[in-house]
Amino acid sequence: MVHGMPVIPRPAASGPLRLRDFRLLLAGAAAGQLGAQVTLVALPLVAVLELNAPAIQVGLLTAAETAAFLLVGLPAGAWVDRMRKLPLMIRADVVRAVAMASIPLAAVAGVLTMAQLYLVALVTGVATVFFDVAHQSFVPHLLPKDQLVPGNGALETIRSSAQVAGPGLGGGLVQLLGASLAIVADAVGYLLSALFLWGIKQPESRPERVAGTSLRQDIGEGLRFVFGHRLLRVIAVTTGLANFFSATLMATQSVFLVRVLGLAPGVVGLVLAASAVGGLAGALCAGRLAARFGQARIIWLSALATGPFALLWPLAGRGAGAALFAVGSGVVFFGAVVYNVAQVSFRQALCPPRLLGRMNATLRFLMWGTLPLGALAGGALAEAFGARTALAWCAAGFLVVPLPLLLSPLRRMRDLPAAGASEDAPADTTDPARPASVS
Template sequence: MTSPPPRSPTLWRHRNFMRLWSGEAGAQFGAEFGGIAIPVLAVAILGANEWEVGLLGAAGTLAFLVVGLPAGAWVDRSLKRRVMMRANITRALAFGAIPILWAAGALQMWHLIVLAAIIGFAQVFFDVAYQSYIPVLVPRDRISDANGKLESTAQLAGVAGPGLGGLLLAVVQAPILLAATAITYLGSFVAIASIRDEELPAPRDKRRPLWTEIVEGLAFVWNQRLLRSIAACTALTNFFASLLFTMLPLLVLRDLEISPALYGIALSVGAVGGLIGAVLAAPASERIGEGTVIPLSALLGVVGMVLFALMPVFPSIAIALLMVGNAVTSVSVLVYNIAQVSFRQRICPVPLLGRMNASIRFVVWGVMPIAGVLSGVIATAIGIPALLWLATAGVLLAAGFVVASPLLGMRRLPTELDAH
């Protein structure tokens, strides 16, 4: 009987991964600052209405619909580390422009929408390169460990970031907080620039027409039955959840008259669930099953949506509902994402990773700008409380794609290329 192959050295001794991890840790805090400062700036300072908030939400994810597919092919042709560096310096400049315009007394809502779109385009390229870079940077038997560490840090930032951001907003204006966000992206740029890897760009003589390479990424996703189910569930969940989360700042800050500081603290307390989810993702997959944990976590997300929808019904306990709803949703999202992203990375050949990730993101994120625009239209027509229940019903419908798939009851997800 042969012994199993030895495990690769721990990631704590992997210098390049530690540099990536440290840079992303700072950027994650910056992203959390931006996540609370931009809605506060739009609603409390610029006086945005439902339609403008919907456009702002749509702008931030528009790039996934516009360049989501070709981004994957471009990333596969490029050095992924350089793509991430360019994306981070772009985000640093865009976030930095907001406080400059504000200090000059020139900031308007359309500036915020345009800059959100620029940040979103940079995010597309960073995210596709980032997910495709992990299998290049670390050994295959450490991919899940790497994803778990990165997600744990993201959730730690999710716990501390909004609360700290909310407290800072009681002392400084939202544009000043966005200047801090710009600095964190600059720090991430420096950290990634210091990484030394052995990645080589795809040979020019082996490149084929861009559309041919895009179709290969789409075909890979379509031909894998489990990936199809996961993509359908994630896309519909993102669509309906975006209807709710786009309008949530208006509900909290304007309708329920909750202060930005308290809003940030509520998000931080609720985000503890994300940290718990990141820590428990691997043990949950082992105990429940790598496949089964995906539909169960999708159903758990429905519970979180119900709690959000109850906020206008019980305004006296709206803060508590926001905290618990955010915690439940965060656990659901983290367990779901770690399981399905690790599966995607294990099953896909390295040369196809960028196109596969871009294809998935085009489908699951491309619906979000559409939802952003529609959220403003629907909220204006039927009101925010009714929109929340509509979104909750939609997320329940979305979970059906993985609940009714072979994932339910599956102990081990396939690792071979011909998995179905």
């Protein structure tokens, strides 16, 4: 808050959607996510269809999109904790819009190359690191702690809805306009996101600097907070594994669907959109499932129950057989979204506000830093052994993802400990058969 300004209490019983600023945050997320999902389909197809890139170059492109989490992930958190979050998100959106707009402009001029795609992917990746760290740190500024689970559930609903609509829209635009021109939708989405964020009026003061601290000390404080908490460590390991194999999927799915299954761009979009329905269902159910089974239990249960459906990916075939790919992705995405709502809400409630940026950035570095590695592995496997074999290795990896959770204290907990509680203290042992109320 701004010094000297009175704090207006917000009733705990009110849902997050009743807050105007949170609705604007949701609108910005919807615009940005929809454009990003169009690019999820269109950008690899630019490489595959327009530049005739081999599988290894498609893997490198996916790696370039996420390399920023390794390159600037840790210092980004320290910088974010020194800055106001909202203006930083707006600037990041503008940078991403300009970078994406350069692709269709270069294509129209006939000078588009893979080198430019790599550069755009790196620039937008760096901007996304700052945007995402600031965004996750800004949500607790808008919402009270008891509204974080429904608030994050609403954000995941928006993201999953974009995953449903975006790929179909992207595939249709690629079919109609060509892959490079379809990326205009992403640039427009980021600009709309910046405009919605501009309308947020929640007062936000610049964080106070602690005298005598350096960037290295700030980064170290974030690392100590994460590595010093046993539950955060196991969440980082689990999510890092899941992201590694998710990146393997992202690097190979376009090559598999186009060159192995022979699908047209519009059908590729529909397959990816159909698979995202599971993510939307997960976002809508996450709060109820956490209340029913417990926030700790649903973290490991969601990964354990849905991971085996990844085995459907390499079994997909031509024609109607492509539905196996969509079904497998839909169930896996359902579990991933339920998992994310539970663990992100826990992280936000646990961490002191002054450390939110560093905590989120440290975890993003650990969890998202595996993305470029997974993408490179996927591209290399697809180049050497074929896309179907790469997907088989990816699916096998999803069977391993729940193991760190099952070997951790989370396996014995129903609910996650409150901030300040001992990590090894017994969690709430409410009878799981008893219906719980949804907050």
